[in-house]
Amino acid sequence: MRVLITSGGTTENIDSVRGITNFATGRLGKLIAERFLIQNHEVILLAGLQALVPDNHDNLTIIRISGVANLLETMQNYLPTVDVVVHSMAVSDYTPIYMTDFETVAKSDDITEFLSASNEEKKISSHSDYQVLFLKKTPKVIKSIKTINQNVILFGFKLLVDVPKEHLIQVASTSLTQNKADFILANDLTTITAERHLGLLVSQNAIIEAKTKLDIADLIVAKSKETYDQNHTRRNW
């Protein structure tokens, strides 16, 4: 199989010296890539600027990704040619539009003016005690995947923080439907450490629990293979 994995976090620039970063080490994405490679699959890894990546391998292509726009553009090139997508990257939901002094915003009659403003300075500087940053929603990357290649086997990820297991499963189920994903790996930041990583692999007909990053990686490889074989048997009938 040919597998596209996204990993690490995106960075959305505020100006040329600072940006909003989604925290993610890329450790899980790296491991998933390695487990696919061991089984002789071909891997394209789209990795955040600071993400950990596997050692060089003949079947591995690594491409560094900055922000959401860059991720979407790069994905579009590869999506038509892959069988599986494991979208584990922590993608920014919002991207900066404009930053200005608090006083400027406070005295504005209509703050929608700032939604179409842009900073001229390459490094925004200010003497004000407070600043205000306006942000807009980024395009939903996971939602675009099946619109580009409907045959791909899609694994999405949902990371929540300190929620009940039922809520985690509910959010994952909604994401399955909304994004036409085949599987959602749901996890909670409070149950992730260097050693342990609780994950629930949610599909339309099952929920499978994994307890470590290695469990999660191997489960994703196994489910990819199983689904790929089912699809190809069915198509050959």
Added chain:
Amino acid sequence: MRVLITSGGTTENIDSVRGITNFATGRLGKLIAERFLIQNHEVILLAGLQALVPDNHDNLTIIRISGVANLLETMQNYLPTVDVVVHSMAVSDYTPIYMTDFETVAKSDDITEFLSASNEEKKISSHSDYQVLFLKKTPKVIKSIKTINQNVILFGFKLLVDVPKEHLIQVASTSLTQNKADFILANDLTTITAERHLGLLVSQNAIIEAKTKLDIADLIVAKSKETYDQNHTRRNW
């Protein structure tokens, strides 16, 4: 000599999964540390979470720094015991207070209410097309250094983006006075590449040009030693 070096960039959290990062590789700070170590000086390196750092060395202590508050606290522990401070870290000028939907801000009668608000959620989520992030000024780290140890030899850094050389020198001179620094290394992002790194080492009575990271590092080591020797000769009279 005992030398404190700060390097890389700070990260100010928005919530538990994202933050504002100052871009900085830590490459120059790493090199400055290495050049001091080669001359048998003792180095304490306060490095951003993603910053490059030197290999282990008997005379080197590395401490990872997250945000500005963490930097200030860690600095205060070491400042009384060091002879030289090279403050090359890219420090965030502002830190997040509160993030909310654009609509909530637009309909507020008095937006100062958001300056004392705080997000309850550990991961801020929203369905709004636009969000607004309120930020407040961080304490000025460089200004606090001489107030804690007035005998330290202080190197500050000023990074600007695409400005005339005269402006760079003027900003560096102002910083010298305001922060009681002994030297300011002034540089411009547009004249920094992997190979070249134009820098101006500005002091009250001289401006010295450097063309590479190695030039800059060696100049800082040489000027530290020279100033240290002058101070100690003077004190022993």
